[in-house]
Amino acid sequence: MKIKICIVTVFYMIMPGPADIAGHVSSLGDFTILNVSQVCADEGFPTDVKTQKEVVRPRVKKFRKGDKFVIVLIPEKNVFDQRNQYKHITNYLSKKLDLDVQAEILPSYGDICRAFLRGEADAGFFGGFSYIMTRNKVAIEPVARPVWLDNSSTYSGYIFVRRDSGIRTVEDMEGKSIALVHRATTAGYIFPRAYFKRHGISDMENYFSKIYFAGSHDTSAWAVYTGEADIGSCKNRIFNALAREDQDFRNQMVVLAESQEMPSNGLAVSRYLDPALKSRIKNLLLNLDKNREGRLVLKNFGAVRFIETRDEDYALQDQMIKEAGVDIETNACGYMIRGGR
DSSP: OOOOEEEEOOOOOOOOOHHHHHHHHGGGGGOEEEEHHHHHHHHSSOSSSOOTTTSOOOOOBOOOTTOEEEEEEOOOSOHHHHHHHHHHHHHHHHHHHTSEEEEEEOSOHHHHHHHHHTTOOSEEEEOHHHHHHHHTTSOEEEEEEEEETTSOOEEOEEEEEEGGGOOOSTGGGTTOEEEEOOTTOIIIIIHHHHHHHHTTOOOHHHHSSEEEEOSSHHHHHHHHHTTSOSEEEEEHHHHHHHHHHOHHHHHHEEEEEEOOOEEOOEEEEETTBOHHHHHHHHHHHHTGGGSHHHHHHHHHHTEEEEEEOOGGGGHHHHHHHHHHTOBTTTTBOSEEEESOO
């Protein structure tokens, strides 16, 4: 039997640094914006499959010693860095559970949903929007999320421009280009859609000259920094990390809007896992900071502890999705791109 932990990841371009970024981001210009009604099924969540509530209820999934347990990930940044970060958690869980716990970065959110539906994923680290979309079709439940080194277990969305762009208001943005992250992210898609709707802009496709999907939070920020896009959106944690690492980025960029704080990416597990195993995984994560070995794992992972997470913690994102006008039932995300990430 195989145990899979799904790490939900959105593919990010590998951006070595400012000197190399222009060549990578220039490929954004090759993207074609399409209506979601035409291509939603290509890369989005499956729209023609039954949910786990509509199919025969799966049996409780149990594991034997050495079985594979798969955690799926959403791509958030350089996938090599992300894989290296999460291996500290999976190695620890493997040792404590006597299972072969593996993290798998999947190429799209649709692949993650299908992995759960097919029984090929056992858990996943989800962002708020990706959790809500997956929860809509798959029986999953959140158990824990990390508290980062700055003692924050939340993040916010930023909308930003270059300081020398002359853009300071929504009115200044008309006819400009904007870099979003991915249509299944809160900070890089849902927040800007909701923000512009609040400011009277319900048709972003016609308000902006171009809409790019950068594929990752850092690539969206670099796209604006290098002039490939006029406006951008991404997670505050990613933007702030770039600002700390690069003085010119910090000096040249300005944040114009910020969303409310939302829960950071957390671990959700299949509701059909053996309840005893589900409880062990949760307790292992929540008690990492209580022992020396666990604290070392947390340090290498970049966190200070894990805290319990419940479905109701995502109420703000649920409300923001409604405000943005995104139909979760049909995955009508408004628009998406084909041609790259």
